[in-house]
Amino acid sequence: MKRLRRIVDRADSVAVALAGHRGTGKTTAIRSLEQGLLSRSDRAAPLVVVASAPAAYEARDFVLHLHALLCKAVLAKISMGSRAVSGRLRRRRMLGRSLRKALAFLVFWGVAASAVWLLWGGAPWRDLWTLALDLVNGRVSPQQLWTGQPTAKLLALGVVSLFLLRLVFGVVAAGAAVVRLLIARRRVIRLAGFRRLTEQQLDRIRFLQTYTTGWSGKLSMPLKGEAGRTWSTQRAEQQLTHPEVVDKFREFAEEAALRLAAERIAGRVVIAIDELDKIGEPDKAHQFINDVKGVFDVPGCLFFVSVSDDAVLGFEQRGLGVRDAFDSAFSEMVRLEPFTLDESRLWIALRLRGISEQFCYLAHCLSGGLPRDLKRCATEMVDLANEVYQPSLETVARSLVTGELAGKARAFIATAATLDRSPELVALTTELLGIPGTEEPEALAAIAERLVADGDGDAAAISDLRWHSGCFVLFCATVLEVFDDTLTGDRLTPRLHLLAVVRQRMAMHPKQAWDDLVKFRGEAPSQPSYR
Secondary structure (H helix, E strand, C coil): CHHHHHHHHHCCCEEEEEECCCCCCHHHHHHHHHCCCCCCCCCCCCEEEEEECCCCCCHHHHHHHHHHHHHHHHHHHHHHHHCCCCHHHHHHHHHHHHHHHHHHHHHHHHHHHHHHHHHHCCCHHHHHHHHHHHHHHCCCCHHHHHCCCCHHHHHHHHHHHHHHHHHHHHHHHHHHHHHHHHHHHHHHHHHHHHHHHHHHHHHHHHCCCEEEEEEEEEEEEHHHEEEEEEEEEEEECCCCCHHHHHHHHHHHHHHHHHHHHHCCCCCCEEEEEECHHHCCCHHHHHHHHHHHHHHCCCCCEEEEEECCHHHHHHHHCCCCCCCCHHHHHCCEEEECCCCCHHHHHHHHHCCCCCCCHHHHHHHHHHHCCCHHHHHHHHHHHHHHHHHCCCCCHHHHHHHHHHHHHHHHHHHHHHHHHCCCCCHHHHHHHHHHHCCCCCCCHHHHHHHHHHHHHCCCCCCHHHHHHHHHHHHHHHHHHHHHHHCCCCCCHHHCCHHHHHHHHHHHHCCCCHHHHHHHHHHHHHCCCCCCCCC
């Protein structure tokens, strides 16, 4: 987040890729940009436009979609920044303000005049006028004016001086208000012109417009004869091609960034394309970037795109003779990593005050440090606490692990149903069907051993399914063995973070995750909760 804040502060035109596993917070980072949480307090918040990458798309239609979203965001920002009101309401406000100030001035003048008349006595205004003329002509110095006067007349002169100062201040304030009104009026005129331009852009995107122009005439002839001729032309605007759509978008985006920054309505324009990592096939994701990267590198605009881990590999290989669409499109890559153990503990502690450390460690290990899964684990713990009064650590661990096993077992069985039927697959399916009804750690560990050991000579697909399912079952058995009611605070060590690492690895490297689990179980202390 600090790196993203630095990018927003310093960069003028850059395309940044947000990479990381699903659930690490790429969408949250984009939403933080949209809410202005990453902008400096001494600068105007950026104008953020968020678009979701479609699974099936036409490049021209997506750029038009971006253009329409930018137009709508600009219109909303202008309306918020200009605070425009109707002409009648504005005149009423100005009239009311002028009447209040005039009434206040009259009251002040009446109080001052009464005070001078009471303090001076006689005909104060004629005497004061004579003193003013003598002071202007030099017949009386300012020092002589204030010396030799009675106390009452000195007080009267002070009241007159205050009245004159108030009058001068009022004239200066009125002049400044007129200047501010003229400046604001010019700003409103500029914003109104930009608003019309934005509305025209939006209308052009929405509609295919048709214009008809022409003229006709009639000439009367003698003997009531008439002759006439009519000319008319019809002009239909044709759809723009993809390069023309890109050019129009770039022109408007640059103009919007310049205008909004000049009027101090928005610091800059930020366009975020989210959910690109949800495009399953890497070739489609690469093609999408190739089609839309023409809109990047617009002065005053920042582009953020969430990408998959495959894109990270391609980007990190730059300079090695390997270039792909992501390397050529993005100038910077920001990777969001899963939470560390301390970060998960802090995240939970800030939301569940007073929670024991054992529960924080349990949620971190089950979630693998992924913020999305960590939130799900915390929510399930709260739901369980609403049903069971002060549930123990073992009760919570069994509830969470049972739910995980049931869901994963259904997924494994569904995957097995898609494979070619064979005796090996039947044996594997039988083992998988026994997972949901098993709750004891020893029985789960035995199932995991059978899943992995019985896979020699199986087809590649069946072998992969055995390793994935066996590794996950052994992981659940290990969590149940560790997080029981005998787990004390002195055994809560950073070493337990290895379980979270295993959870992260088992999806891509189940064999490596299995070896790490076996090593963890072999090095565990000889206590009843560690088998």
